[in-house]
Amino acid sequence: MAEVKNKQVLLRDYVCGYPKESDMYVTTTSTLNLKLPQGSIGVLVKNLYLSCDPYMRNRMKKLLDPTYYAESFKPNSPISGFGVAEVLESGDLKFKEGDLVWGITGWEQYSVINATKSVFKIHDTDVPLSYYAGILGMPGMTAYAGFYELCSPKKGEYVFVSAASGAVGQLVGQFAKLLGCYVVGSAGTKEKVDLLKNKFGYDEAFNYKEEADLDAALKRYFPEGIDIYFENVGGKMLDAVLLNMRLNARIAVCGMISQYNLEYPEGVHNLMNLITKQARLQGFVVTNYYHLYPKFLEFILPSIKQGKIVYVEDVVQGLENAPAALVGLFLGRNVGKQIVAISHE
Amino acid sequence: MAEVKNKQVLLRDYVCGYPKESDMYVTTTSTLNLKLPQGSIGVLVKNLYLSCDPYMRNRMKKLLDPTYYAESFKPNSPISGFGVAEVLESGDLKFKEGDLVWGITGWEQYSVINATKSVFKIHDTDVPLSYYAGILGMPGMTAYAGFYELCSPKKGEYVFVSAASGAVGQLVGQFAKLLGCYVVGSAGTKEKVDLLKNKFGYDEAFNYKEEADLDAALKRYFPEGIDIYFENVGGKMLDAVLLNMRLNARIAVCGMISQYNLEYPEGVHNLMNLITKQARLQGFVVTNYYHLYPKFLEFILPSIKQGKIVYVEDVVQGLENAPAALVGLFLGRNVGKQIVAISHE
Numbered sequence: 151m152a153e154v155k156n157k158q159v160l161l162r163d164y165v166c167g168y169p170k171e172s173d174m175y176v177t178t179t180s181t182l183n184l185k186l187p188q189g190s191i192g193v194l195v196k197n198l199y200l201s202c203d204p205y206m207r208n209r210m211k212k213l214l215d216p217t218y219y220a221e222s223f224k225p226n227s228p229i230s231g232f233g234v235a236e237v238l239e240s241g242d243l244k245f246k247e248g249d250l251v252w253g254i255t256g257w258e259q260y261s262v263i264n265a266t267k268s269v270f271k272i273h274d275t276d277v278p279l280s281y282y283a284g285i286l287g288m289p290g291m292t293a294y295a296g297f298y299e300l301c302s303p304k305k306g307e308y309v310f311v312s313a314a315s316g317a318v319g320q321l322v323g324q325f326a327k328l329l330g331c332y333v334v335g336s337a338g339t340k341e342k343v344d345l346l347k348n349k350f351g352y353d354e355a356f357n358y359k360e361e362a363d364l365d366a367a368l369k370r371y372f373p374e375g376i377d378i379y380f381e382n383v384g385g386k387m388l389d390a391v392l393l394n395m396r397l398n399a400r401i402a403v404c405g406m407i408s409q410y411n412l413e414y415p416e417g418v419h420n421l422m423n424l425i426t427k428q429a430r431l432q433g434f435v436v437t438n439y440y441h442l443y444p445k446f447l448e449f450i451l452p453s454i455k456q457g458k459i460v461y462v463e464d465v466v467q468g469l470e471n472a473p474a475a476l477v478g479l480f481l482g483r484n485v486g487k488q489i490v491a492i493s494h495e
Numbered sequence: 496m497a498e499v500k501n502k503q504v505l506l507r508d509y510v511c512g513y514p515k516e517s518d519m520y521v522t523t524t525s526t527l528n529l530k531l532p533q534g535s536i537g538v539l540v541k542n543l544y545l546s547c548d549p550y551m552r553n554r555m556k557k558l559l560d561p562t563y564y565a566e567s568f569k570p571n572s573p574i575s576g577f578g579v580a581e582v583l584e585s586g587d588l589k590f591k592e593g594d595l596v597w598g599i600t601g602w603e604q605y606s607v608i609n610a611t612k613s614v615f616k617i618h619d620t621d622v623p624l625s626y627y628a629g630i631l632g633m634p635g636m637t638a639y640a641g642f643y644e645l646c647s648p649k650k651g652e653y654v655f656v657s658a659a660s661g662a663v664g665q666l667v668g669q670f671a672k673l674l675g676c677y678v679v680g681s682a683g684t685k686e687k688v689d690l691l692k693n694k695f696g697y698d699e700a701f702n703y704k705e706e707a708d709l710d711a712a713l714k715r716y717f718p719e720g721i722d723i724y725f726e727n728v729g730g731k732m733l734d735a736v737l738l739n740m741r742l743n744a745r746i747a748v749c750g751m752i753s754q755y756n757l758e759y760p761e762g763v764h765n766l767m768n769l770i771t772k773q774a775r776l777q778g779f780v781v782t783n784y785y786h787l788y789p790k791f792l793e794f795i796l797p798s799i800k801q802g803k804i805v806y807v808e809d810v811v812q813g814l815e816n817a818p819a820a821l822v823g824l825f826l827g828r829n830v831g832k833q834i835v836a837i838s839h840e
Contacts, residue, residue: 208771218771384766403769417762421729424748424778426553426563431776433769 156182158258159472161223165210168411168480173210174229174473182260186239192264193245195235197255200469201283202476202488203317204382206231207410219435229257229476234272234282242266250275252282257472259492270443274451278463284317284487285461286450288436292404293321294446295439300402300432301378305330308372310391312358313382315342315462317487318404320350322380324459327351331378334371336387338482345485349460364390375399383408385416392420399429411480462486501527503603504817506568510555513756513825518555519574519818527605531584537609538590540580542600545814546628547821547833548662549727551576552755564780574602574821579617579627587611595620597627602817604837615788619796623808629662629832630806631795633781637749638666639791640784645747645777646723650675653717655736657703658727660687660807662832663749665695667725669804672696676723679716681732683827690830694805709735720744729754730761737765744774756825807831 157178165173186194205220206229213222223229233255237245244266245251253269255261263269272282284290296318297303309326313319314335323346326333334354335346346355354371361367368376368390375396381388384406391401409415424431453459464484466475472490479488502523510518531539550565551574558567568574578600582590589611590596598614600606608614617627629635641663642648654671658664659680668691671678679699680691691700699716706712713721713735720741726733729751736746754760769776798804809829811820817835824833 215771388766403766405770406767409767415764415767417764418766419760419762421733421748421763421776422751422754422760424776425750425780426560426778428779428783430778431766431769432774433771434773435770438773 152184153181154184154260156180156258156260157469158228158256159469160228161210161225163225164212164222165207167413169207169210169477171473171477174476176470176473180258184238184260186241186262190241190262190264191266192241192262193237193251193266193269194239194260194262195237195251195255196260197233197235197258198491198493199234199280199283200255200257200472200490200492201232201287201289202472202479202484202490203231203289204405204407204410204479206476207407207480219437230254231257232283232288234279234287235261245269245271250279250282252287257469259469268437274447277451277454280463280465280489280491281454281461283489284463285321285454285459286447289317289487290321290450291439291443291446292436293318293325294450295436295442296380296402296404296434297322297325297378299439299442300434301380301400303329303331303378307331307377308374308396309333309378309380310368310372310376311335311352311380311382312387313337313405313407314352314355315345315350315486316382316484319380319382320345320462320486321459323350323352326378327353328453328458336383339485341485345462349462358387365393368394378402380404381406385409385418389418389420392418392423395423395427395429397427399427401429401431403431403433407480463489465489465491467491497529498526499529499605501525501603501605502814503573503601504814505573506555506570508570509557509567510552512758514552514555514822516818516822519821521815521818525603529583529605531586531607535586535607535609536611537586537607538582538596538611538614539584539605539607540582540596540600541605542578542580542603543836543838544579544625544628545600545602545817545835545837546577546632546634547817547824547829547835548576548634549750549752549755549824551821552825564782575599576602577628577633579624579632580606580608590614590616595624595627597632602814604814613782619792622796622799625808625810625834625836626799626806628834629808630666630799630804631792634662634832635666635795636784636788636791637781638663638670639795640781640787641725641747641749641779642667642670642723644784644787645779646725646745648674648676648723652676652722653719653741654678654723654725655713655717655721656680656697656725656727657732658682658750658752659697659700660690660695660831661727661829664725664727665690665807665831666804668695668697671723672698673798673803681728684830686830690807694807703732710738713739723747725749726751728752730763734763734765737763737768740768740772740774742772744772746774746776748776748778752825808834810834810836812836
């Protein structure tokens with residue numbers, strides 16, 4: 151029975167404010183038998199890619215609400231999140247040795263995943279494997295469900311996406327263009343704005359950090375107003391969008407990354423416009439839409455292979471660099487989907 | 496051709512902050528021929544009851560958005576709003592002399608209504624005629640559409656209504672009880688709280704002015720959280736509700752009366768809970784639901800006659816008292832639906 155060192159990224163303690171690299175630490179003191187315990191119905195996996203996602207910020211807090219969709223990370227325990235892995239041994243009949251899978255795993259070289267209902271088997275390896283932590287995984291499904299299911303988009307509608315070059319945003323913009331919408335995105339650097347226009351096909355894009363007046367910026371790009379807003383940032387941007395909605399506007403609330411590190415979230419002042427514009431603001435969590443995953447793959451895999459949809463990833467190598475990658479997400483350092491590759495460790 | 500004096504309530508000028516009686520004035524200098532102009536397709540009516548509604552506050556401002564659902568009142572012109580009237584002469588084949596109607600009319604003794612598409616003929620006079628300015632008119636339809644169409648209520652759900660004894664709120668609470676929901680209402684005086692519990696059948700009710708911590712108040716009445724919130728007030732109450740939503744909560748945004756007189760609306764801080772609770776916040780305007788009016792009458796008329804639904808009105812007499820009645824609405828002076836009776840003038 152092979153006993154191996156298992157390099158891990160652990161949370162040091164619950165986090166206040168912006169997360170820092172020092173809120174996590176990497177150890178190699180843990181060892182693991184590369185064998186499932188007798189009678190286990192889980193899977194033993196070797197992790198290949200880990201996904202850095204904004205929702206993880208919440209898990210770094212002490213969460214008290216038992217109905218919350220995710221649990222707190224435990225101090226001095228490995229962080230967990232979405233990832234791509236190879237099955238080394240399986241106690242679940244759905245999986246066998248050598249299978250590639252994606253789902254919730256640990257930030258470590260090897261994991262025993264007991265909750266296999268949130269693990270998906272990978273069938274198509276004709277695409278980069280890391281895509282299953284992004285476009286073909288949770289972020290892809292998030293863009294798909296949030297845009298198509300919540301926003302009921304129609305050809306010709308005016309669509310705005312914030313954090314528009316991120317893991318989810320870059321896809322929403324492309325989905326909207328495929329449908330024949332007019333699409334504008336916001337992002338936080340010139341490089342990202344260029345990506346939006348030149349790589350993802352957004353009609354227009356702007357750097358929100360260079361706009362003193364977000365309301366004026368939106369009026370410039372949407373003189374007729376906004377039908378659909380895919381909300382990734384919250385705060386002042388949401389307030390500006392509320393001033394620029396068209397009748398029957400739909401806002402899918404996917405995330406509010408500008409608020410996650412504040413002790414007290416900013417106030418949003420323009421909600422009265424929901425009445426006059428008969429508009430809808432709807433939050434969602436992707437896990438409720440996983441039943442659509444097969445349908446999503448049928449749509450997205452050919453679109454990728456035919457080059458109709460592209461995906462930009464920001465890949466860092468090695469578990470040692472995972473804390474910096476996760477922290478960077480909240481500073482907008484990533485360009486595209488932030489991935490940690492650990493397949494060679 | 497009879498020429499009569501036509502007593503009117505006029506707006507003095509656009510209003511900032513809380514409206515005052517002096518923002519309006521009553522005159523009898525206007526005269527009117529009690530005859531429609533040759534070729535008119537409108538109706539000449541004698542007004543009987545006028546309705547004071549919170550949405551009228553917006554019309555006292557200079558509204559600049561042409562897509563807005565209502566227009567500004569014009570300074571030195573009569574205020575307009577919902578009312579009940581008797582047809583004296585009709586140029587529209589749908590109406591004839593002697594018909595009773597409800598719809599948008601002027602704050603004056605006699606009006607010529609040209610926009611007859613927003614005028615409804617009254618067929619059932621077996622109920623108080625003033626009801627057509629309340630439970631059987633716009634506020635009734637608002638409660639009906641907002642609760643049944645937007646909130647998709649189910650038996651046993653936890654329902655919260657703010658401004659719960661108002662023209663709309665008192666009906667929403669009763670609709671929810673008829674359906675077998677648990678219903679709590681908030682209001683601003685002990686008298687109103689007593690009405691909620693003893694007259695409208697709310698399970699619980701509280702005076703929001705006596706609650707230093709609205710979040711704590713809601714947690715007291717909804718230890719399991721809120722499924723449906725019928726939003727009439729906005730601001731701090733909305734913020735507290737956002738902290739107490741159950742999964743898949745629905746908030747129908749009917750009005751935000753606490754915000755109408757502020758120069759800059761208060762900030763709402765807890766919108767992130769929309770994501771984690773996969774909740775929906777949806778604004779609406781009742782005019783889009785008037786196609787349901789016949790269905791609504793089929794439900795509500797027997798309910799009234801069988802005593803299953805009650806309605807409390809606050810009736811003042813005379814056009815002279817209309818400005819005070821309208822102003823009082825924003826100070827919570829009315830108990831139940833605020834009506835101005837002018838039938839005897």
